[in-house]
Each structure stands twice: as C-alpha cells, then as structure tokens.
Amino acid sequence: MRRIALAVVAPLAAAAVLAGCGGAPSGNSNDAVKVTGSFNKSPSVTIPAEKASTNLVVRKLIDGKGALLKAGNAALANVVIYKWSGTTHSLVDSTFSTGPQIIPSDSGLPGLTTALKGARLGSRVVAVLPPKYGYGSSGDSSLGITGTDTLVWVIDLLQQYATNQSASGQQVSTGGGALPTVTAQPGQAPVTTIPKTSPPSTLSVTTLVQGSGPHLAKGDTVVAQYVGSIWRTGQVFSSTWPSTDQPIGAPFSFQLGGNVLTGFSEGLTGVSVGSRVMLVIPPSLGYGPEGGNSSAGIEKNDTLVFVVDVIGYLPAHS
16 A cells, blocks of 8 residues: 555546446356455456457345445455456555455445445455546556456445544643644544644654554554644645545555554554544654655655544554
C-alpha cells in the first residue's frame, strides 16, 4: 500500500446492469473464470486462455451471514485482482500478503459497485469486469491497465465503515499549549490550529479521545480517518474525511509497521481502538528522508501534524 500522500485512495463508483450472477456458465469466456478456496484465504483463480467477452459477470461464491453492506459505506476487504489481456492474464495486486484494504463506495468502477450491492459481510464475490465496467477506454496507466483489458476481482468482505465514522471514546484533551489545538464537530473532519512557534524536534503523541478497544500492535490492520497538516504553513495536505473537494471520502487502511510514514506507525503503536490522537511527526520520521513531497507542498524539513481517528482494526494473523 502506498505511503501517506496527497491521494490516499485513488478513486477506483456508479451503477451498471448485472449481466451474470451465479448459475451455470452461459457459454461466454467470462463465465468460464473459476475461483476456489476458503474465505479470507488466498484463492486459486483460473482464467481461460482465450479472449474475454463483453459481459459483466458477478458471482457470490460464498454467501456470508454478516450484515448487509450499506449503500455509501466503505468495505474493508481482502482482494485479488487480475488483468486479462487477449488470451493471457497477470496478477495486478493481492492484499492477502499486504493486509486488507478499503474499497470506497465511490470506487469509479461501475461493475465493482454492482458486484458489492446487496452483499453481506463474510461473502466472497467474484467480478469479471470488461473495460466499460472497469477503467473504461482510458485504462489506468499507474496500474498497467489498458483500455482493452478486462479485470477479474475476487473480494472477501470483512468489515464496513461509514465515510464519516469517527473516534468512539471519551474526549480527554484538545491539545494546545506548545502543541496544535484540535476542535471537531460530530461526524466532521477535525480542525487543527497550529501555534506560531517552533515544532517539537521529536515525535509527539497526544490522546484527544480515549478509546476503549484493543491496543494496536505491529502487523495489525488499522482502519483510520485522518487529517494531515503542515506545521510551517498550517495547510491541510491530505484528509480521508468527506469535504466539498472530496464529497465521498473513505477511511484509510494499512498495516501497522508497513509501508506508511515511520512516524505514523510509531505514533499509533499501543493506541486503543476508538481513540483520536494527534501525531506531530518530525521530518526524520516523515517525508524528510525522501526529500519532501512536492506534490503535497511538503518540504524536506517540514514537520507534519496528523489527527487520527482509529475506527477499527483486524489483529495480525486473523
């Protein structure tokens, strides 16, 4: 998973007509895709050595018994994605080795929206998405997907989160003093006011809302909302919360100790689920070792301020 940056979740949203769902194969090549294996275990996927058809095919291979995925909610899922090009295919991504990821409700892939509609947590859904149900005729060059590639998704639905879900514990602080002050309205992004003083030189962790859930440990999958600001300018450079610029929003998921900013992982280790914490991250634990992040307006000597709501988790090895 990418490091904390300006765009945490690339928009992968909207409706489409379900062309196939379960039942016996209809004779087209997309129906011939086979998936075997147990829920939440890496599946075995067989894709025929022929050209994909133009049909959207969706099957629920495992019908979960959990709650229905609510419209507008983001799903935490383990996924495997294949690219089907001509008569060959290749793996694009698998989260079974890197940790589950959030699928936002506004994914940008019409076929994916259709595949998840009415699904229950605990389900395994297979979706074969021809271009018009996926990234369209433009493809996605960052993923190596062209405008003629069909996508095969295998999705194991684990949890769901509202796009404005926030910390659930008891307010214990708003920060302040030599540190930023944080104010918030329920269901809205916290507002960070940074003092016109020099930032601390070491990592600072302040609990603002004390959660009552388990303590996070290395390897856990963390689901969080956050607002990231630059101490020098006071400007927000990244946020998961819905806003006028980002009407949908989606929580962020990552493995603690994985491919995120060092200060982000260090600061959240030991934090209780349900908490809101303020992390003040010095350059050495942020983007300093990378020379900054020019696209986000971050210079190599910038201290970063994150207000993080830990709204969920999956323990390592779960």
